[in-house]
């Protein structure tokens with residue numbers, strides 16, 4: 001059965017049509033994200049739904065959105081799209097006369113990797129996206145875990161532990177959320193570049209760090225910080241598997257590096273979770289939303 005997923009991001013709205021037993025991408029269509037108003041944003045979303053309909057009329061379509069999605073009111077809160085205070089799901093239902101599943105993008109990522117992705121063989125799967133920021137989603141038995149307030153696993157805004165900052169003499173960096181020393185400022189792609197700048201005294205773009213002569217020094221500190229984040233995930237959720245996604249996951253050997261760093265930090269004799277890199281990469285947000293829509297249509 002064909003299904004469609006739309007990944008609504010701060011710079012682009014990407015629609016993908018999926019098909020085949022593994023729900024692989026068949027066609028993709030990208031348009032820029034309007035930042036002018038919620039109405040313009042909805043027009044762009046409807047345009048992408050219409051494009052998906054040209055691939056297969058009536059196919060199930062799901063939308064992955066950034067930020068918080070209140071499960072009671074359906075109202076969105078996001079810093080990078082003009083949807084705060086509005087409901088994407090209610091507006092789509094009014095415009096189309098049918099319900100369209102709308103899900104947080106990190107939750108969609110976790111769902112995609114738990115169903116036909118790197119976490120398929122595991123019962124509990126934490127999806128951890130290390131991109132411009134850091135976010136996560138959690139699946140139990142191939143189902144998205146219900147979230148009381150519509151938060152994804154907002155591990156990126158959990159404070160970095162004092163012990164790891166002290167180990168490396170790192171300062172408390174300000175976070176975009178208005179607080180200090182949130183995890184994402186140290187271990188996201190942006191955080192990695194910031195660490196390199198702090199260590200080397202000059203700007204090195206994140207994608208050039210792996211090839212730098214002092215890469216190992218920087219990546220060791222980064223892995224120690226990231227392992228603290230994985231340790232927090234294990235202490236709170238104890239998942240069977242953590243699937244790493246986002247731009248940082250493209251670094252060669254990242255899952256082995258993180259597993260080795262977590263082996264050093266983990267509590268007592270607790271068995272560490274399997275650490276894998278995403279199988280569906282950039283398509284996982286749209287794919288997760290599409291799979292949710294396909295599931296809803298089949299039930």
Ligand SMILES: [Zn+2]
Pocket residue numbers: 156157175176177178179182
């Ligand atoms: Zn924060």
